[in-house]
Amino acid sequence: MEERMRILEDLNMIYIRQIALSLQDSDIQKKIDHEIRMREGTCKLLGACSQKDQALEASKSLLTCNTRILAYMSELQRMKEAQILQRATRRPSDSAPLDERLPCKGKVAISDLRIPLMWKDTEYFKNKGELHRCAVFCILQLGGEIHDTDMVMVDRTMTDICFDSTIIFQEACPGFELRMELYSCCSEDESSTGSASRKLASKLGSSLSRSSGKKFRSGLEPGGGSPVSNGGGAPLLLPAPSNSGPKYHLLAHTSLVMAHVQDAFRTHDLSITGNEECSYWLPLYGSACCRLVAQPRCMTEQMMSGRLKVKHLGGDSQSCKTTYSVLRGTKLFCYLQEDNVEAEVEPAFTIAINKETRIRATDKDPHGKAQSICISNRYGGEEVTHVLSAERREDTQRWMEAFWQHFYDMSQWKQCCDDLMKINVPLPRKPTAVMTKQGSLYHEMIIDTSDDIGTVTDILARRVKEESFLSHPEGPLHWMSLFGESPPPSHSLQGAGLSPHLYCRSPRDPGRHQRGQLSDSPGSPLFPRSRPRTLSLDAKLSSLRGRGYGSSPAQAPQPIPSCSSSTSSHSSSEGSTASETDSVPFPRSTTARSSLRNLRAKLDPRNWLQSQV
Amino acid sequence: MSFIPGQPVTAVVQRIEICKLRQCDNLILGFSIGGGIDQDPGQNPFSEDKTDKGIYVTRVSKGGPAEAAGLMIGDKIMQVNGWDMTMVTHDQARKRLTKKNEDVVRLLVTRKSLEDAVRNAMV
Numbered sequence: 086m087e088e089r090m091r092i093l094e095d096l097n098m099i100y101i102r103q104i105a106l107s108l109q110d111s112d113i114q115k116k117i118d119h120e121i122r123m124r125e126g127t128c129k130l131l132g133a134c135s136q137k138d139q140a141l142e143a144s145k146s147l148l149t150c151n152t153r154i155l156a157y158m159s160e161l162q163r164m165k166e167a168q169i170l171q172r173a174t175r176r177p178s179d180s181a182p183l184d185e186r187l188p189c190k191g192k193v194a195i196s197d198l199r200i201p202l203m204w205k206d207t208e209y210f211k212n213k214g215e216l217h218r219c220a221v222f223c224i225l226q227l228g229g230e231i232h233d234t235d236m237v238m239v240d241r242t243m244t245d246i247c248f249d250s251t252i253i254f255q256e257a258c259p260g261f262e263l264r265m266e267l268y269s270c271c272s273e274d275e276s277s278t279g280s281a282s283r284k285l286a287s288k289l290g291s292s293l294s295r296s297s298g299k300k301f302r303s304g305l306e307p308g309g310g311s312p313v314s315n316g317g318g319a320p321l322l323l324p325a326p327s328n329s330g331p332k333y334h335l336l337a338h339t340s341l342v343m344a345h346v347q348d349a350f351r352t353h354d355l356s357i358t359g360n361e362e363c364s365y366w367l368p369l370y371g372s373a374c375c376r377l378v379a380q381p382r383c384m385t386e387q388m389m390s391g392r393l394k395v396k397h398l399g400g401d402s403q404s405c406k407t408t409y410s411v412l413r414g415t416k417l418f419c420y421l422q423e424d425n426v427e428a429e430v431e432p433a434f435t436i437a438i439n440k441e442t443r444i445r446a447t448d449k450d451p452h453g454k455a456q457s458i459c460i461s462n463r464y465g466g467e468e469v470t471h472v473l474s475a476e477r478r479e480d481t482q483r484w485m486e487a488f489w490q491h492f493y494d495m496s497q498w499k500q501c502c503d504d505l506m507k508i509n510v511p512l513p514r515k516p517t518a519v520m521t522k523q524g525s526l527y528h529e530m531i532i533d534t535s536d537d538i539g540t541v542t543d544i545l546a547r548r549v550k551e552e553s554f555l556s557h558p559e560g561p562l563h564w565m566s567l568f569g570e571s572p573p574p575s576h577s578l579q580g581a582g583l584s585p586h587l588y589c590r591s592p593r594d595p596g597r598h599q600r601g602q603l604s605d606s607p608g609s610p611l612f613p614r615s616r617p618r619t620l621s622l623d624a625k626l627s628s629l630r631g632r633g634y635g636s637s638p639a640q641a642p643q644p645i646p647s648c649s650s651s652t653s654s655h656s657s658s659e660g661s662t663a664s665e666t667d668s669v670p671f672p673r674s675t676t677a678r679s680s681l682r683n684l685r686a687k688l689d690p691r692n693w694l695q696s697q698v
Numbered sequence: 699m700s701f702i703p704g705q706p707v708t709a710v711v712q713r714i715e716i717c718k719l720r721q722c723d724n725l726i727l728g729f730s731i732g733g734g735i736d737q738d739p740g741q742n743p744f745s746e747d748k749t750d751k752g753i754y755v756t757r758v759s760k761g762g763p764a765e766a767a768g769l770m771i772g773d774k775i776m777q778v779n780g781w782d783m784t785m786v787t788h789d790q791a792r793k794r795l796t797k798k799n800e801d802v803v804r805l806l807v808t809r810k811s812l813e814d815a816v817r818n819a820m821v
């Protein structure tokens with residue numbers, strides 16, 4: 086069996102290589118080779134790995150590789166067909182439409198993909214029973230580019246499937262179709278790797294032959310090994326090597342086109358395949374929310390540049406200005422000198438070129454050497470006209486051609502050319518540690534001491550000071566002498582520049598506000614936020630007493646009720662600072678009090694909390 | 699800007715895009731929020747309707763990213779990156795704004811001056 090499949094594979098590869106050679110296109114062939122090598126490696130990894138997470142990731146890469154291979158192969162087939170057709174009909178060169186314009190390509194980016202789920206309310210509150218988890222990811226395909234998102238584990242504690250990745254497709258035409266497919270794979274607690282299923286099969290005894298026979302049969306069927314359904318496009322299907330890893334199934338799909346592009350978040354409908362009986366089923370709400378933007382090249386790149394004489398008709402000065410002009414986006418930028426462009430100096434003036442602009446070439450001087458171009462815009466109720474003339478006739482022709490192409494691009498890309506849509510390329514950052522979710526949604530309620538309004542103004546003010554601090558390395562350290570005890574072992578001192586972050590629990594002493602309070606914002610990585618802090622107040626109070634602080638334990642709970650009654654309109658933290666009695670408090674001893682105080686403040690409905698973000 | 703249960707909420711909004719400022723390990727936006735469905739709406743100094751439990755901007759730090767993006771004190775935040783903010787708790791709102799893996803937040807905010815401007819323009 087394996088032998089036959091390997092022979093088939095080799096034959097396919099030879100065929101593909103022949104096609105690629107005849108097309109003299111080594112680009113696609115290289116890509117196919119690369120993908121096939123990736124696939125072989127992934128299959129080996131899949132067979133070798135023991136952990137479920139690795140198996141899921143490997144299976145996901147396998148699926149992506151298969152999809153890419155199929156896409157490249159159909160591309161090859163299409164190119165081959167086109168070549169044969171061209172040779173057969175032998176079109177004369179002059180009948181090839183020369184004036185058929187092609188719109189410029191552009192970048193399309195999709196980000197913040199979110200798919201809401203619709204669990205039954207009984208599912209939300211079920212605390213017993215094993216958590217039915219699914220591993221899901223998306224494959225996004227535009228033209229020949231296929232990208233996949235990261236894999237996300239979904240269980241009934243999640244209300245949405247969120248994919249954080251931003252996916253950018255480089256070469257998209259205005260008539261693009263972005264196909265999004267959501268794949269999911271059930272991952273039960275019993276491991277789904279091959280060894281476990283084999284164990285099970287051996288236990289069942291008589292059904293062993295049936296189950297293994299099925300596996301072989303599915304492996305031999307064309308396209309049966311790969312779950313990607315191919316709509317009859319590619320005649321050759323490389324049978325994927327049969328593997329015993331977790332299999333992903335198509336759960337939902339949708340197609341997005343340019344009409345869906347907008348510089349905002351939009352919701353789109355999903356077509357769901359599969360039903361409740363499938364193991365990979367997830368109760369999808371039926372829509373997907375995302376931000377789909379497009380940046381056509383005409384908006385981001387210089388379409389045309391050159392020297393032009395610009396005259397503003399009807400203006401105060403009728404004189405001609407010699408400029409170096411650049412056509413980009415919806416404007417024609419006119420700089421006084423060519424090097425102003427690189428120097429990013431403001432242009433002398435800009436002329437709008439948009440859908441309402443009218444451009445025509447005038448033959449002011451038919452015997453003369455130059456034509457000129459008239460650009461008219463309507464600003465409000467007035468019509469403003471500029472006359473451009475180039476040095477030579479050919480230059481004017483080229484400018485006209487560039488304008489026509491630009492108008493064509495804008496008509497094809499429609500709403501994408503109104504304004505430049507921004508694409509955020511997320512900076513590569515360290516992978517965040519995965520926090521284990523604790524079952525119920527209500528465990529997400531974090532109680533922390535993050536409401537220090539003065540912190541951010543301090544941060545902003547300190548930015549200036551930090552430069553001077555860097556030159557005096559002992560600068561930021563002087564306030565650390567306040568802390569009598571050594572830092573707790575879980576925090577590490579990272580150096581002078583980062584010392585403001587040493588302690589996360591900020592006492593509310595106004596005297597300390599100037600001393601580099603650290604940020605208690607949720608962005609701090611030092612304290613993973615998974616459960617409400619349940620500090621034993623008794624333990625803290627007894628340690629307080631032990632340190633001979635004079636403040637009686639009965640005093641500790643008292644600031645709390647006084648704080649809630651003293652806040653009438655604004656920050657609850659300001660009310661609490663008034664009740665701080667210790668002069669040099671240790672951060673840890675005030676932690677219990679401040680967290681308890683904050684808890685009270687948060688839960689008291691008479692307060693109107695404010696948070697710094 | 700309050701809501702009538704059962705009726706859709708409509709408002710004239712302005713889009714504000716804030717790029718978070720990275721300060722060592724933190725990402726800050728430079729403003730404070732107040733409000734939420736778990737808070738007392740009567741104490742909101744910025745809302746017109748004292749039963750409005752939406753999320754309001756109570757302070758904008760000078761020189762911060764929010765001020766640079768055009769956020770003003772008293773704005774009501776309707777949406778953050780596509781997530782609704784008209785019916786959330788205070789803590790949920792804070793978390794939606796302070797996600798560590800996002801560098802940019804896109805808000806839809808509304809304020810009385812916007813409504814007035816549109817109304818005057820239509821007259």
